[in-house]
Amino acid sequence: MQDEINGEIEELRSNCIALEEQVKLLVQTELKLRRTQTELEKAKKEIEDYNRTLEHKVEERTMNLKRVNSELVSFTYMASHDLQEPLRKIDTFGHRLKENYFDVLDDHGRDYLDRIQNASTRMQTLIKELLAYSRVTTKAAPFVEVNLLQIVNEVLSDLEIQIEKTSGLVEVGSLPNIEADSTQMRQLFQNLIGNALKFHKENESPIIKIYSSISDEASNKCELVIADNGIGIENKNIPRLFGLFQCLHERDKYEGNGIGLAICNKIVEQHNGNITVESKPGVGTKFIIMLPVKQIIQ
Numbered sequence: 001m002q003d004e005i006n007g008e009i010e011e012l013r014s015n016c017i018a019l020e021e022q023v024k025l026l027v028q029t030e031l032k033l034r035r036t037q038t039e040l041e042k043a044k045k046e047i048e049d050y051n052r053t054l055e056h057k058v059e060e061r062t063m064n065l066k067r068v069n070s071e072l073v074s075f076t077y078m079a080s081h082d083l084q085e086p087l088r089k090i091d092t093f094g095h096r097l098k099e100n101y102f103d104v105l106d107d108h109g110r111d112y113l114d115r116i117q118n119a120s121t122r123m124q125t126l127i128k129e130l131l132a133y134s135r136v137t138t139k140a141a142p143f144v145e146v147n148l149l150q151i152v153n154e155v156l157s158d159l160e161i162q163i164e165k166t167s168g169l170v171e172v173g174s175l176p177n178i179e180a181d182s183t184q185m186r187q188l189f190q191n192l193i194g195n196a197l198k199f200h201k202e203n204e205s206p207i208i209k210i211y212s213s214i215s216d217e218a219s220n221k222c223e224l225v226i227a228d229n230g231i232g233i234e235n236k237n238i239p240r241l242f243g244l245f246q247c248l249h250e251r252d253k254y255e256g257n258g259i260g261l262a263i264c265n266k267i268v269e270q271h272n273g274n275i276t277v278e279s280k281p282g283v284g285t286k287f288i289i290m291l292p293v294k295q296i297i298q
Contacts, residue, residue, distance in 0.1 A: 173211030196228035
């Protein structure tokens, strides 16, 4: 009997020792969990502090970029505007020289005078285009409902002489009404259609197709397409296409200062849209513009 009691006491003692070990293990585990929790809270705080710092830096840099962009646009406008007066004088005195002293000049003098006048004309065109680029952001009008079909027809009327000169054919499909700045929409189509007429293949009349599609009402997006059968653009040049002063073709063959497509890109951005291009040399180019049907007030 005593042996049985002693055996049970020994077993109980062993169980107590095992239980004590388990309690110690649980205490150690709890301490580790507390340390881990502390480390997690510390890490969370560090992440929150870092996010706040990052958000502040992003906000600060965004404000700086907006300020720099605004200053750049203002400078472009002022510089372009101020340059017009001396250019007018150069042009005026150039005409006076040609009218009054052209017969007195020798061949070299006449050539120099022609170069001065041509350079003055090119500079005037460049200044006008720079002013147009700056006005996209500084002179934007409130968005109203705009009939794109009517705008395209008006642009085609303005380009009538150029269309006849190139024997061009412009096919216009259905176009939607959208909320936009009508003046900028006119400029957008004027530049794109004008380019399609200008960059046509030799001995082949330009064919331009303008059409659109609306995905669905829920998407609030319309797709505008201006496609041509012109000379096309090499893929390596497409990333440069919408930059300022990017002339991708021979200046002596195709007039221009490389600002028109930069203006188009800026107009589309101002309307919360995007513009992409698909092109193949010798086949043609397609500009695809995605614009909101209704502008969302933010």
